[in-house]
Amino acid sequence: MFYYSIGNSKTGFIKDQVRLNPFIVKTKMPSRELDIQDLKISFSTPRGKLTAVNGISFHLNQGETLALVGESGCGKTVSALSILRLLPEPPAEILSGKILFSGQNLLSLNAKALQNLRGRSISMIFQDPMTSLNPVLTIGEQMAETLLRHTPMSRPEALQKSADLLGKVEIPSPKEKLKHYPHQLSGGMRQRVMIAMALACSPRVLIADEPTTALDVLIQAQILELLGNLKRETGMSILIITHDLGVVAEIAQRVLIMYAGEIVESGPAQALLDDPRHPYTRGLIASVPKLGALKKTGTRLEEIPGNVPSLDQRPSGCAFHPRCNWAIEKCKTQKPPLREGEGQRQWRCHLEPGSL
């Protein structure tokens, strides 16, 4: 009763209970929802076997929002799809590594066990809501499908729950929307439907692959706010994949920067944005025009020269060296070491810290 008097919402109650109970705070290290170790993925192509993801390791803590950032072709989507084993195998092949979800290696599960997991414990939302919703089924039919598959609900119950979920993602008149087809909704609404579907079985982990890339800025802001609110309510963990550092600044607690199949830098979001340690991260941040910071009097934007390397032309040594303004001889031949800094900062670079 005492706790209820502090916060009236359910979330407030939990949060305050944690805050008031020093025992929980002190003993509980953040537990890892997902732990990915040395994941290596390749694709068989006419040009031979190409390595898309080259031995990455990272973890997702409970209740955390982790952003995986990179440009097209860096392997971020492939990594995310591999977690739920959604990659077509072949041509894709997971060469090595472990994907641990509550102690279980997802790579050793059979198809049936994976089906039970998808949408129930780990859900995913995709970039383009139009191509990931079924155009010939109504919203209600599609939403009920997940619930009927994973829970013992009856059809009317599932539809009722679907309407509740649509209400939760702030879709106006949810009952009516159940009868609509995807093309009758706007892009932002469709993405809300996708989120509602992903949340249907209260998953512990949500993987969001570029969830706002196809949307306008105002709608993007709405969706990001919604994801943040839902996370606070449900306590789920989010792995968000994006190329947009603005999205990172907006919702992520921790960031992984990927380049050419490898994680080149990781750390807490704000620290990483304020003080990037890897030349690539620094370049990415500098090439975004900041509001009010630049005057048009002849200042050029700082650019990263060159192009994103394609899968079959990844450079030797540090993959970023052909585009790096600080590259030294060593960078061309040797893989850079993993450096560690205070506050969970990690990066891979030959340069001594502080030389950027």
Add this chain to the structure above:
Amino acid sequence: MALSFGTGIIMNKGKGPALLEVRDLKKHFLPRKRFLQEQAPPVRAVDGISFTLQAGETLGLVGESGCGKSTAARTLLRLIEPTSGQISFCGKNLTDIPETEMRALRREMQIIFQDPYSSVNPARRIGRILQEPFEIHGFQNKKEKTEKAAQLLERVGLPPEHFNRYPHELSGGQLQRVGIARAIALNPKLVVADEPVSALDVSIQAQIINLLSDLKEQLDISYLFISHDMGVVEYFCDRVAVMYFGKIVELANSEQIYNSPQHPYTTALLNAIPNLESGRIKQEAPIKGDIPDPGNPPQGCAFQSRCPLKEKQCAEEIPALKEIAPGHYAACFLKQ
């Protein structure tokens, strides 16, 4: 000396004749009539916009998808025919000249598209793509054409070996450089850049923006720069027009737009830009709602359904674009 007629205004303040002057431009699309049904009302994609573009100036046109910014660009180049309105370019009225004359004028006004892959012929080599503008506009000498195309490649920073490559062999950023090269081939006075960096990787966007700035300096080009990215627009544009639902709702130089936005829609757009420095601390919640259904437009101000400051008048009348400070125009009752 702002003249006002209807919803349009001329904004030409004694700087000599403008390069481009658009007056009350409209483009309405009629939905296909279905059998035994009444003709649906037209979709007013561009609904009476007016602006001027001075020589050497860069005007940004911003707004969400579906606001009519791309239709406006295509209409004023007469790639699609306007429903009504006047477009005068270098003193010539484009709306009533025949197609043959229009074609000659197109040397002076070019466009760069958003998606570089879909805007070039995939079956042609880069060199051939770059020679085409010269062929259309009467250069027949083969050697001269090849030379000019090679010069263009160099000018946009591509290595000469790309001359014999096919589009699929180039990356998005490289191919966008080809699109730019093609647009500047005939030394145009005006280049319309329709979201030229939106389809590109973050690390490539800055390269393309810098290239466009350099070309502006070197070739004295005026740009109409269409974008939804407020950050890029502030960096690149001298003046900015904000479009919403087919109309310009605010128009001013970029300092005015960014430092003292007057229309609530502009304010919302600026608030929605994530700020890398201040991080997750947001001053205001994002505005709710979506753009109205173009098939069923609201009465009164189109922004009323999302506007945090809505008043009674907004639901009844459409606010006109009026000058509220020198050179600063806004279409909002609250500011007039």
